[in-house]
Amino acid sequence: MTDENINNLINEAQIINNQLRIFNNQKIVDFSFVNDYDINKLIIEECPQISFIGTPTNIIELEINNCQLEFLDGIQQMIQLEVLSLVYNSISEIQGVSALTNLKELYLNGNCLENIQNIQNLTNLTKLLLGHNDLTDISAISYLNQLNILYMQQNKIYDIDCLQKLCNLKELYISENKITSIISLGNLINLQTLFISNNNISDISALKHLTNIKQLDLSHNKQIKEIQYLKSLVNLEQLHIIQCSLTDISPLRALTKLEILNLEGNQLIDISVLQHLTELQQLYLCDNNIIRIDSLYNLNYLTFLNLSMNMISEFDYIRDLPIHVLVYQDFQQIATQNEINFSNKLFAIFRASEHNIQYQLQIQSQKQISLQFQTKIHQIMDTVLQNFVHFSQNVTNLFLRNIQDDFQ
Structure with a gap:
């Protein structure tokens, strides 16, 4: 790029607080223009010609999103990077990333990844997003024991045994995979958020150890029929069990901190246990076999109630609720x-x-x-x-x- 083009680019994008954002620019093809400016955060979006030629070494945060990026040749020079976002590109290999050992946050969702062995050196990572890829083997993640947040939804993952060593995890999102066993999650006692919907899970006994959990989504695991192991999760605030095969929800009685409860698409008739969940604000009971709702009479914080596709004949019990x-x-x-x-x-x-x-x-x-x-x-x-x-x-x-x- 000529000096004039560089100046025009910078003038259009503007540098604010050492941050440069470039959006939807067909002319930018490399990073040669960056080295002349005091920038520590660079955001590039919808620039399909970009490559890692002339990569600067002083950047701390880099985002290259929605750029049709395929190759990462040259990224290994950016050793000061602490935050790297490459979401919604066309990346299939990430070998250059292994040199970026200062990384704390890595965002790779929405790519074409099948293998992530190269991330095992990134032991300083606290946040990793790998959703919407084609991953089957995630064993390299077992080395990342500083992780607090891990997203891996919408992949092709069967085995999650490698997660049992990640004792610092607070948020785990592994919905829409091919997981059949979650026994390894029993060690993750610091988990506060767990989304494991749309898998092939039947045994949820490991969850009884996760007493710090606040948000749990078990939806669309149709083989789950019993939830007695949830009764120890007394800190739960949000629980989603949509379209499983539940007939008995009595174990929920102890979950008195629940504010949002979604039980749509089950086979429930008796919901009397709900009278004990007096902190409920949102309740989803659509598509069950419910006839009576008298147990809802004292849910004095309830503002949203979905009763569709049931057989209810009397509504007097909810007339005084703040719905x-x-x-x-x-x-x-x-x-x-x-x-x-x-x-x-x-x-x-x-x-x-x-x-x-x-x-x-x-x-x-x-x-x-x-x-x-x-x-x-x-x-x-x-x-x-x-x-x-x-x-x-x-x-x-x-x-x-x-x-x-x-x-x-």
């Missing part, structure tokens, strides 16, 4: 419960589907209702509108609106 969002499939069933008066709430939302039409009712006050539809309003049948007659006796303002993108 802002209630999701259920049949408004008419709720509306005909005359003893329910949700209009005394500052803000309540009901979401439902009927006749393949998704709609949402918002009650801002006793005199103002907003009725919103995911489909075009003219497609709504009169019978759907009649469902709201019990809500609207004192209403003076009714707003109809199309909300095709609002429904989640």
